[in-house]
Amino acid sequence: MWKTASDNAKIILQKIFLEGMYLFDLAKFWESFNAEMRSEFNEVSYNAWFKNTRPVSFNKGTHELVISVQTPVAKGYWEQNISARLLQAAYAYAGIDIYPVFVVDEDANNSERMVQPQKREAPAPKAAPAASSREFTKDLRLNEKYTFDNFIQGEGNKLAAGAAMAVADDPGTFYNPLFIFGGVGLGKTHLMQAIGHQMLAENPDAKVVYIQSETFVNDFINSIKNKTQEKFREKYRTADLLLVDDIQFFAKKEGIQEEFFHTFETLYNDKKQIVMTSDRLPTEIPDLSERLVSRFAWGLQVEITPPDLETRIAILRKKAESEGLDVDESTLDYVASQVDTNIRELEGALVKVQAQATIQKQDINIGLARSALADLKLVQKSRGLQISKIQEVVANYFQTTVADIKGKKRVRQIVIPRQIAMYLSRELTDASLPKIGQEFGGKDHTTVMHACDKIARQIKTDTEIKSAVSDLRQMLER
Numbered sequence: 017m018w019k020t021a022s023d024n025a026k027i028i029l030q031k032i033f034l035e036g037m038y039l040f041d042l043a044k045f046w047e048s049f050n051a052e053m054r055s056e057f058n059e060v061s062y063n064a065w066f067k068n069t070r071p072v073s074f075n076k077g078t079h080e081l082v083i084s085v086q087t088p089v090a091k092g093y094w095e096q097n098i099s100a101r102l103l104q105a106a107y108a109y110a111g112i113d114i115y116p117v118f119v120v121d122e123d124a125n126n127s128e129r130m131v132q133p134q135k136r137e138a139p140a141p142k143a144a145p146a147a148s149s150r151e152f153t154k155d156l157r158l159n160e161k162y163t164f165d166n167f168i169q170g171e172g173n174k175l176a177a178g179a180a181m182a183v184a185d186d187p188g189t190f191y192n193p194l195f196i197f198g199g200v201g202l203g204k205t206h207l208m209q210a211i212g213h214q215m216l217a218e219n220p221d222a223k224v225v226y227i228q229s230e231t232f233v234n235d236f237i238n239s240i241k242n243k244t245q246e247k248f249r250e251k252y253r254t255a256d257l258l259l260v261d262d263i264q265f266f267a268k269k270e271g272i273q274e275e276f277f278h279t280f281e282t283l284y285n286d287k288k289q290i291v292m293t294s295d296r297l298p299t300e301i302p303d304l305s306e307r308l309v310s311r312f313a314w315g316l317q318v319e320i321t322p323p324d325l326e327t328r329i330a331i332l333r334k335k336a337e338s339e340g341l342d343v344d345e346s347t348l349d350y351v352a353s354q355v356d357t358n359i360r361e362l363e364g365a366l367v368k369v370q371a372q373a374t375i376q377k378q379d380i381n382i383g384l385a386r387s388a389l390a391d392l393k394l395v396q397k398s399r400g401l402q403i404s405k406i407q408e409v410v411a412n413y414f415q416t417t418v419a420d421i422k423g424k425k426r427v428r429q430i431v432i433p434r435q436i437a438m439y440l441s442r443e444l445t446d447a448s449l450p451k452i453g454q455e456f457g458g459k460d461h462t463t464v465m466h467a468c469d470k471i472a473r474q475i476k477t478d479t480e481i482k483s484a485v486s487d488l489r490q491m492l493e494r
């Protein structure tokens with residue numbers, strides 16, 4: 017029987033397909049794709065998106081290519097920005113279509129939280145007022161050291177760093193707004209400004225506005241006093257990138273919130289990137305209007321948690337290098353072990369050691385570091401109460417177990433001690449509500465908020481609860 021032209025075509029296609037399958041060597045393909053990406057992305061971006069991303073398997077039947085990424089942020093970035101490139105590369109390499117599937121590596125063990133974006137409303141287009149670029153340059157005060165290159169990634173900040181880089185690579189589209197929250201001195205401002213630096217490096221004419229939230233408040237009040245509201249609006253509503261630091265200071269300021277709402281709307285609708293930092297989630301900022309809370313959740317809310325020892329050492333090493341200090345590893349290790357919750361204080365500790373070395377005309381070594389930081393140790397000791405310690409003391413007091421305190425049992429004998437432990441964690445540590453929830457077996461921050469409110473109320477009305485809380489406080493503060 018003769019073959020028709022269309023049969024032939026089918027056979028040829030089948031052959032090409034099979035050759036493609038045959039040729040599709042996953043390891044080799046990945047190597048070549050990686051090399052291509054390495055030459056295209058700068059070092060920081062390459063390290064963020066590609067270095068720890070691995071192909072897991074390729075199914076020759078379904079063409080599914082399973083790829084393991086380190087964080088949910090990296091997953092989102094690959095899906096949105098890199099998938100298309102990967103498809104092209106696979107086609108060019110072996111003439112086949114592939115279907116990438118991204119999985120987050122559970123072993124990467126992220127300690128930070130990422131709050132998933134909420135559904136956003138379709139933005140109504142709005143015309144932006146004309147810009148005056150000189151005003152922005154005048155206001156710009158980015159710290160030149162706060163770049164991605166100088167930011168050490170580790171447990172506690174890699175989700176936030178990944179999100180910041182994604183935003184810097186593709187502002188106004190990917191995670192808008194980006195809301196970075198977490199404790200004092202953990203690098204929120206640094207990351208936020210790094211986005212500004214990258215935007216300016218790529219486009220020196222970009223209008224990058226970086227402000228402390230108090231500046232917005234003061235500018236607004238002055239604009240009313242001086243009748244320069246139009247100018248005020250122009251300044252903020254024509255930015256390409258608006259960076260607002262410590263937005264928790266908008267708490268209870270209704271007029272300011274109203275003004276910021278309109279600034280937000282204008283920028284958002286114009287697809288301009290907004291980045292905010294805060295020491296807590298929007299839902300925890302007192303009297304923050306519902307519409308701001310919901311808008312802040314449109315993009316990504318990501319937490320920075322305190323760095324582990326390894327990251328603290330790496331930060332100190334980098335700082336010592338940039339200051340031209342010769343500090344050996346054991347001294348770096350010692351200094352890093354003295355300050356565990358605040359990187360500003362960690363850097364301050366190194367400065368203290370450096371100052372002592374200068375005064376005493378000595379080289380920096382572990383003995384000198386010990387004497388320089390002797391008083392610091394006392395301060396840290398009284399401040400560094402751990403949530404785990406609170407759980408242990410409360411469990412003992414109520415003759416239950418830490419597992420039950422952290423668990424899900426709903427019986428009253430456990431629920432009350434659990435709520436008291438949450439209340440004390442809020443009162444006696446710097447931990448945010450999400451962080452406390454996480455330490456109590458991954459509970460939602462609203463559960464913690466409810467527990468804290470309930471115990472605060474009961475202390476006023478229930479003498480037994482009152483004296484239990486006061487006993488426990490004494491035990492913990494001893």
Ligand SMILES: Nc1ncnc2c1ncn2[C@@H]1O[C@H](COP(=O)(O)OP(=O)(O)OP(=O)(O)O)[C@@H](O)[C@H]1O
Nearest residue numbers: 166167168199200201202203204205206331359360
């Ligand atoms: N991962 C990091 N790598 C290098 N330096 C860091 C890192 N995180 C923080 N720092 C440094 O620690 C100092 C404090 O950081 P930053 O001011 O950004 O903290 P913050 O979270 O904004 O604090 P605050 O809550 O007080 O506003 C800065 O000098 C910053 O450069």
